Amino acid sequence: MDLHLQKISHSYDDVEVLRGIDLEINQGQIVCIVGPSGCGKSTLLRFIGGLERPSSGQVIQIGEPPTGSLNPLTYIFQDFALLPWRTVWGNVSLVLEDHGIKGSAAEDIISDVLARTKLTEFKKALPRQLSGGMKQRVAIARALAVKPAVLLMDEPLSALDSQTRELLMDDLVDLWLREGFTACYVTHNLAEAVRLGHRIAVLSRRPGQIRDIVEIDIPLEDRPNRSGELAGKQQQLWDLMRQEALAADKELLDV
Amino acid sequence: MSDRVAAGGEPKPTDINKTVPFRGRGFNPQPLGVIAPVVFVGLIAFWEVGSQTGFISDLVLPAPSEAFEAFLQLLETGMFWKHLSASLQRLVIGWICGTVLGVIAGMAIGLFSLARAALAPLVSAIFPIPKIALLPLFIIWFGIGEGSKVATILFGTFFPTVISTYGGVDNVDRNLIRMGQSFGLSWSSIVRKIILPGALPAILSGFRISASIAIILLVAAEMIGAEFGIGAYILLAGSLFATDQLIAGVAMLSVLGLCFAWLIGRAEKYFLDWRA
Ligand SMILES: Nc1ncnc2c1ncn2[C@@H]1O[C@H](COP(=O)(O)OP(=O)(O)OP(=O)(O)O)[C@@H](O)[C@H]1O
Numbered sequence A: 001m002d003l004h005l006q007k008i009s010h011s012y013d014d015v016e017v018l019r020g021i022d023l024e025i026n027q028g029q030i031v032c033i034v035g036p037s038g039c040g041k042s043t044l045l046r047f048i049g050g051l052e053r054p055s056s057g058q059v060i061q062i063g064e065p066p067t068g069s070l071n072p073l074t075y076i077f078q079d080f081a082l083l084p085w086r087t088v089w090g091n092v093s094l095v096l097e098d099h100g101i102k103g104s105a106a107e108d109i110i111s112d113v114l115a116r117t118k119l120t121e122f123k124k125a126l127p128r129q130l131s132g133g134m135k136q137r138v139a140i141a142r143a144l145a146v147k148p149a150v151l152l153m154d155e156p157l158s159a160l161d162s163q164t165r166e167l168l169m170d171d172l173v174d175l176w177l178r179e180g181f182t183a184c185y186v187t188h189n190l191a192e193a194v195r196l197g198h199r200i201a202v203l204s205r206r207p208g209q210i211r212d213i214v215e216i217d218i219p220l221e222d223r224p225n226r227s228g229e230l231a232g233k234q235q236q237l238w239d240l241m242r243q244e245a246l247a248a249d250k251e252l253l254d255v
Numbered sequence B: 001m002s003d004r005v006a007a008g009g010e011p012k013p014t015d016i017n018k019t020v021p022f023r024g025r026g027f028n029p030q031p032l033g034v035i036a037p038v039v040f041v042g043l044i045a046f047w048e049v050g051s052q053t054g055f056i057s058d059l060v061l062p063a064p065s066e067a068f069e070a071f072l073q074l075l076e077t078g079m080f081w082k083h084l085s086a087s088l089q090r091l092v093i094g095w096i097c098g099t100v101l102g103v104i105a106g107m108a109i110g111l112f113s114l115a116r117a118a119l120a121p122l123v124s125a126i127f128p129i130p131k132i133a134l135l136p137l138f139i140i141w142f143g144i145g146e147g148s149k150v151a152t153i154l155f156g157t158f159f160p161t162v163i164s165t166y167g168g169v170d171n172v173d174r175n176l177i178r179m180g181q182s183f184g185l186s187w188s189s190i191v192r193k194i195i196l197p198g199a200l201p202a203i204l205s206g207f208r209i210s211a212s213i214a215i216i217l218l219v220a221a222e223m224i225g226a227e228f229g230i231g232a233y234i235l236l237a238g239s240l241f242a243t244d245q246l247i248a249g250v251a252m253l254s255v256l257g258l259c260f261a262w263l264i265g266r267a268e269k270y271f272l273d274w275r276a
């Protein structure tokens, strides 16, 4: 299943947030979206998942989601969004209950996703007992449980410390190598973008427009060994963003 | 700096080298289990001794032992259970109806724009009216019997429950609701599994307030046309200036309040154990 964003523009009251965004998210690819703060990245992601509607333009779903996909467009949030009154197990089971999956069928799925995210021994823990990195792994397990066609991630690692971030990024790479999921990954961290992204869309400052799309055709598994090339890509991204970030900063000062 | 440290040894606190003063004291109340009973027993002992020695005049305040005797008398004649059961019945029916209706109305205000627009101002307008002032109206509407008494307690507990419930619903993390929507949860699942548990801390602390209000209103409701009930007992004692009975009755109310607070505390422990 592919997603095509067509001419998406949006304004909140009189604030124009996004202007004419065209973007393709193809199956099996990770598309990263980077851009200065406040340029509308989170807003764009909410449009892609159907949590909000743009003022104009549309998101087209091309092809059917794979059979068995319970929730084709699935989010992973920056703040984890776990229910604090449910255990790790209960948080995953929450998203299955509404699809009528109960009993042993649910148990199989939950044990499977918890094993894949290395959380099996924490299944009875409450969110407040977990570190940030583990909370985000629970959120990833929950997302995997509904067999998503596209994962929508809004700065999933930016609430974490840098060591945890590295570890979780490796986990994500492993996961992609095993399952080849499709994802749209919003971040302001260029290192994350070049580590994970097949295509990286750079947004301009508000109103967000696509300044450029940088393609990285180094396979994900080879990237740790080819850091020189990646550094070049990261520099290229930074050059694109730098002017935007500077200009965005000035704008805020003018207000 | 280094020359102030004795060579070869650990630096010792002297008049030049000082340990850093500790400034983090206070603002951290700890549970001290023994203090409450000590204060309580001490106060009553002081009161008893004061009465025995004539330091506290019998006219001003009866001795605790006298109040206790009045209580024993109540037990012996079997009137205690009559009063208690009459009061408990009114309290429990009134409080349960008031809070159930209050939670429903509060959820409606929290969830639906129309209910909010229609009811929220109404609640703000009626909440501050002392329900005691409405007692004559309740008697006309619901009769002089149990109806008016239950209605007084019901009305009194309804409004604070509404306010705490919709405050709780408003405070539920929007991101959690977004999460529920993004996973395709149905409306009723979101309400039952996300909004209700999220609002529960506020609802339960509303219960604490409404339970106290119910006890306050009990005495008021039993002012008129009540044969039995702790409130009726207190009022009768008051009108006869039988201060020992009055103190005994007030103590019963206070114990009742403690029991309710304890029950709600248990409920909080049970339902809110997910909080730190
Ligand atoms: N619900 C809303 N109502 C009004 N304005 C909004 C709303 N949501 C976002 N905005 C505004 O839209 C702009 C873009 O917001 P958005 O959160 O999409 O930016 P972002 O690129 O994700 O920023 P960040 O990097 O800080 O996460 C901001 O100026 C924000 O103030």
Ligand SMILES: [Mg+2]
Binding pocket: A041, A042, A043, A154
């Ligand atoms: Mg954002």
